[in-house]
Amino acid sequence: MTRIAELSGEIFQVDLEERGKPGWSAGYFIKGGTDWMLMETGPASSAERILDAAQSIGIDHSRVKHVAVTHVHVDHAGGLGLIARHFAEAEIWVHPKGGRHMVNPARLIEGSMAVYGERKMREYGEMLPVPEERLRPAVDGKIINLGGRSVEVWETPGHARHAVCYYDMRTNGLFSGDAVGVYLPRLSAAFGCPVIRPATPVPDFNGELMMKDLYRLAHAGLQYIYFTHFGVASPAQLLIELAAGQLSFHLRIAKDCLDEENADEAIVIAKVTAALREYSAKVLRREMEKINVNEEMVAPEMSLLLDPLDDSAEGLLAYLQKAPANGR
């Protein structure tokens, strides 16, 4: 059974159960008039969840007029080619810097293989090419007309050069991709306050640009953030400011480790990873003591928060080494 949550404003949140993990990646079906838009496909192995959701909601495939992805990382867009075949009437929205990788995914697959490894890539499923004639350029300020409903593209290159967000005017909400980081809904519910971590992966996370993106979003007066990882959350302002605060701490932690002069790359990455994990776990454990949360109950979400910090560490270091003048 695919887990679907009906949100206000004719938006359906679909749990893509990325690589069998529930509550980690979401796609969204948005309705405008009699038309539909799919926001984020997830990897190819999640296509079943999307098709299942379309059936449960009662979406006629020919009414899906738009499929959009926030960026071309495999966990967001790996299933785009496959989904495009099912929703044959849809225009496909991708930032121009990612579009060519969707038409010819060979290089993206090669690059992803280097980052994720063979086993994880197998779990993501086969990446199929998107027909070029169906691609539409998701560039800043572009307004997508969804049956009279307007969805605007905002470029947010901090997470990746090809990353954008989609602003839904009707709900004053933002489909943020990874621009505002990763939101942990169950931990947030347990603590009674949002828990977030920035998403700073290789190869082209850029700290300065991500801070700029967040600053822009903070000025937008948003109400909701529709996170890909994971789910709708509000108040948007608080979430954005939290993400910015976390980002500056993560950068600080990485800089401090770099300043300690380590020659070996792997050692520095391990050091930054450990420092990020230690910091995050300490903060959470302190909160848990205050409100009497049992650590075992939140263990799975704790690991969603802490485990990927090795990827964060790698991206932070790659950025700092590329731009050594940046605040070091």
Ligand SMILES: [Zn+2]
């Ligand atoms: Zn992601």
